[in-house]
Amino acid sequence: MKLGILYGVGVGPGDPGLLTLRAVEVLCRVQVVFSATGAHSQDCISGSVVDTVPGCQAERVTLVFSMAREMEDRRQAWSENAEKVVDVLRQGKDCAFATIGDPLIYSTYTYLLRRVRELLPEVRVETIPGITSFQAVAARNNLPLVEDRETLGLIPAWTRESVHDPQFHSADTVVLLKTYHHRREILTALQENGFVGECIYASRVGLAGEEMVSGIDAIARIPETYLSLIIAKRQPEKVK
Ligand SMILES: C[S@@+](CC[C@H](N)C(=O)[O-])C[C@H]1O[C@@H](n2cnc3c(N)ncnc32)[C@H](O)[C@@H]1O
The missing domain is CATH 3.30.950.10 (Tetrapyrrole methylase, C-terminal domain)
Incomplete structure (x- = not known):
């Protein structure tokens, strides 16, 4: 079975007008969109930006990440969430991990990506920059x-x-x-x-x-x- 592609998508700071054309194109093409929220958070900002994209028919999955000071809690959440992403990729589905601002600046995406690559070294990954x-x-x-x-x-x-x-x-x-x-x-x-x-x-x-x-x-x-x-x-x- 062919693996899905993982896209790390920067959705900008929150204003849907600051999504890039490339981000919109990817969000409309993938089958699953993951977004992140904190264990004690009420809202998921990257997810709400994705919700504004007309034409995005993807299944939405919110992943809960620990923001605890204890690194062990955080590591566990990165690994568990990476497994969920890998499951989808193994089904041959392309998926996006939507993240606020730019995905490579202080983002959960980079920690998740390392673990996804450990589990699935052959996975194809594309990172779409976002406005910080x-x-x-x-x-x-x-x-x-x-x-x-x-x-x-x-x-x-x-x-x-x-x-x-x-x-x-x-x-x-x-x-x-x-x-x-x-x-x-x-x-x-x-x-x-x-x-x-x-x-x-x-x-x-x-x-x-x-x-x-x-x-x-x-x-x-x-x-x-x-x-x-x-x-x-x-x-x-x-x-x-
Ligand atoms: C985990 S970092 C994410 C940074 C993000 N990747 C970026 O490129 O801007 C979270 C911090 O980014 C800043 N931030 C992100 N979105 C913001 C917004 N809409 N308004 C103000 N600050 C924001 C705040 O300093 C917040 O504590």
């Missing part, structure tokens, strides 16, 4: 992320230790993802490391309840929420 959350936020604010010789740092900022990330010293622009814990420490780290340019906080960009706030003091007053990020620039924008 921070690209969408920069675009919404017409904010250049980097110009000329500037560098961009990407920091997963959910741990206290993240404030010691060397990119706070080196990057001209930092993107802080997962800003749902230790927000005050992060904002202090930005101030102490000389980020005096634009600072934008965004949550649920492209989704119901979207929030966009500018300036460190205003951001400090916003409650912490999972689907949020901060973009901070070291220098104020000037005409070059």
